[in-house]
Amino acid sequence: MERIYLDHAATTPMHPRVIEKMMEVMNNNYGNPSSIHSFGREARHYIDLARETLARSIGAKENEIIFTSGGTEADNMALFGVAESYQHKGKHIITTQVEHHAVLHACQRLEKMGFEVTYLPVDEIGEISLDDLSTALREDTILVSVMYGNNEVGTLQPIKEIGEILKSHQAMFHTDAVQAYGMEDINVNELNVDLLAVSAHKINGPKGTGFLYVRDKVKLVPRAFGGEQERKRRAGTENVAAIVGFQEAVKIASEERLVKREKCQGFKKIFIEKLAAHPIVFSINGLLDKSMPHVLNLSFPGTNVEAMLVNLDLAGIAVSSGSACTAGSIEPSHVLVAMFGKESDRLINSIRFSFGFNTTEDQIIKTAEETARIVSRLTK
Structure with a gap:
């Protein structure tokens, strides 16, 4: 795998x-x-x-x-x-x-x-x-x-x-x-x-x-x-x-910055397009036009962040969340709390995907497809 x-x-x-x-x-x-x-x-x-x-x-x-x-x-x-x-x-x-x-x-x-x-x-x-x-x-x-x-x-x-x-x-x-x-x-x-x-x-x-x-x-x-x-x-x-x-x-960062930015922006677009092709609900935390190209934070209503992270990890995909999962309990992300309030469901269903120099388009497509499958299964 x-x-x-x-x-x-x-x-x-x-x-x-x-x-x-x-x-x-x-x-x-x-x-x-x-x-x-x-x-x-x-x-x-x-x-x-x-x-x-x-x-x-x-x-x-x-x-x-x-x-x-x-x-x-x-x-x-x-x-x-x-x-x-x-x-x-x-x-x-x-x-x-x-x-x-x-x-x-x-x-x-x-x-x-x-x-x-x-x-x-x-x-x-x-x-x-x-x-x-x-x-x-x-x-x-x-x-x-x-x-x-x-x-x-x-x-x-x-x-x-x-x-x-x-x-x-x-x-x-x-x-x-x-x-x-x-x-x-x-x-x-x-x-x-x-x-x-x-x-x-x-x-x-x-x-x-x-x-x-x-x-x-x-x-x-x-x-x-x-x-x-x-x-x-x-x-x-x-x-x-x-x-x-x-x-x-x-x-290296100076030499490749513009190419890397364009590549990561492309990854965001592909990721969102692939997710949108499935019958699942998701939303972006933040605004694409006012964010760094390599960070994409998504909310998946009806899911649980720990279940998402575990399932993705079992599929061989390493991502993170705005929440620190410790001993089975979730410490809500202070960033998401500031953005959406303490009662928002986004605090418990948001995942961060972030890209780098060795990320490939095939990996983005595979991750989007696997994420959609997991979300579909968890929200049934």
Whole structure:
């Protein structure tokens, strides 16, 4: 049985070119980048080249890139770093109800530390209102954190418009771009973003590495102490092989972004057309025109998310849901709750399909046909 992986929004397989580059470094370059001898200098050179590539990919300066262990650390570093650095100017933070838990849980922790957080609501496609943001802004607002693209339903937020609103305000602007990076065209200067978080394993790079872009005007209290790595902003010996792998993944993503976007948009169209050819009921969570091309979240009335996931897995198809299934109970997706309310049936019948570089049209057709069969069987 062919196994089909359609959970690329959770994590992606490493690209063969990435593995090759990492193996080359692991086999030949083991020096500590902080050492001054030739082995250390070679390792440092690899990091410098990677930093240059990553900075260029978002229109940033090299000294504005901080390597991290991934998106969660990058988000945490941004929120706690800014909060501690600018609390003398105010203790009010604005975010949204649909953020990744790396942001939401950090905000909840900041509330316990005496900060006030406003959680902006979203409409039924998962988008915030710019009027709501403007109304929520106060003189003592020091940080606004709005994700670029949602990891569950794919909805893109109006990042550029938010940046325009914040141009004349003291608040720093942070965006979690973990899901959007490599798929959307991102330039931090055009967007007026001050901090931006990215993770390598979402773009066919290795797990355990990422970066935080920090505009050079932004003060950031570090979260890790020990060494003077990353210009004293993030202590700890750098993972050279992973960083080189990250660099290669970014190069590939830059080369193939437009082709990949078109391919994924085509997959969405085929998937929906194939489902619609069957006598089943389904609806899209979000709006296709305002979402990232590789994420498709569908609601299947009359089904149960756990039964759907189990049946699809038995058919060799790996997908995900907006719900975390643990010990037979369902924790409703906070994203779907924000979009549709706590009483909506979509909370218990929605599935996320997400595509990647090794997804084929045949796999999309097979998954759509198998999904239709399972839905038909479960709703009889």
